[in-house]
Amino acid sequence: MLVYVYDYRLIAASVVISMMAAFTGLALTRGLSAVSEGVRHLRIAMAAIALGGGIWTMHFVAMLAMRFEVAVYYEALPTVASVLIAILLAGLALILMHFGRRTGPRMALSGAVLGLGIVIMHYTGLSAIEGCRPVYGLAGVAVAGGLAVLLGGLAIRVAYGRRTSANILAATAIFGLSVAIVHFTAMYWTGFARTAGDVLAGPAIDNAHLALLVLVTAFVISGAFLMSGASFLSASPFPAEAPAEPPPAPPNEPATAGPRLPYEREGVTYFLPPGAVSAIRAEGHYTIAYTDEGRVFCPWSISEAERRLCASGFFRVHRSYLVNTGRVAAFERRKDSGLCRFEGLADLDRVPVSRARVPALRERLGL
Incomplete structure (x- = not known):
């Protein structure tokens, strides 16, 4: 050797x-x-x-x-x-x-x-x-x-x-x-x-x-x-993509209305009032919540978010999306399907609505 x-x-x-x-x-x-x-x-x-x-x-x-x-x-x-x-x-x-x-x-x-x-x-x-x-x-x-x-x-x-x-x-x-x-x-x-x-x-x-x-x-x-x-x-203790503080609830909605939505950052869990969230998108076994301040990571699945937030004005418009009907700025009919439009969201301005859910959504929106 x-x-x-x-x-x-x-x-x-x-x-x-x-x-x-x-x-x-x-x-x-x-x-x-x-x-x-x-x-x-x-x-x-x-x-x-x-x-x-x-x-x-x-x-x-x-x-x-x-x-x-x-x-x-x-x-x-x-x-x-x-x-x-x-x-x-x-x-x-x-x-x-x-x-x-x-x-x-x-x-x-x-x-x-x-x-x-x-x-x-x-x-x-x-x-x-x-x-x-x-x-x-x-x-x-x-x-x-x-x-x-x-x-x-x-x-x-x-x-x-x-x-x-x-x-x-x-x-x-x-x-x-x-x-x-x-x-x-x-x-x-x-x-x-x-x-x-x-x-x-x-x-x-x-x-x-x-x-x-x-x-x-x-x-x-x-x-x-x-x-x-x-x-x-x-880097600050909070990510650029997530708000440093939970965004405030809309003026006429109390912050405690309904269960609060959790979001995670650096191993710490924070909470948002439902009224601060415009839409929620499925991301595998988790979800992404969209707010006026940006998007945040939520540990709930889309099904769990639907179950917990249905009483807070959220509606499942697509297999991958929940929308807060109180924050929908406009609804657009597309043949048999549709689109929900939002204002003030940098990352999401529209959400698809599946054909089977259009009638129920229109009723929720008062159309």
């Missing part, structure tokens, strides 16, 4: 990069429930690139820290495949958290996917090495995989148990360190044997070019980290 030594300065750099990538990815996903679906997709993609790219960069910075007795190269195909695997699985883990109900089993599955992204990326990247041959057994792979799944699950649980700044920082430390822990645990169980100087099967990357590629990636991650950090520090 080959003997190698580490450059501990590069090891320290690999851990720092892992931490920056973890923070960037987790900070980008904060407040996604209050943005449009298109923006949510974009930010999840950016977060996946940050997390996956950070896993990959940490691995190869740590590999560059190893000083072998022989010259080593890296096959281009598995090297590229390793970063794509990391980004894909990080993205899948985030999708599980942001599209669907956040149950305990779903969090565990997301953490397992994220952890597997670390360990699969590691062994795929390790298989790219040429000039020597990595030798590892099933026990080492099992230990590294188990650690990756456990630590990934812990990071997801902390990050999404409560969406506070403190939780994001704690999850950053857990996930950033977990990438390094899994890498060096796997390397502890891995040896490197001399090879007979086989001819490379495809394009190869030498250490100098790999270092340049890693440097560029680390620079991008550092830039994203600085921008995310600035946004994180300057």
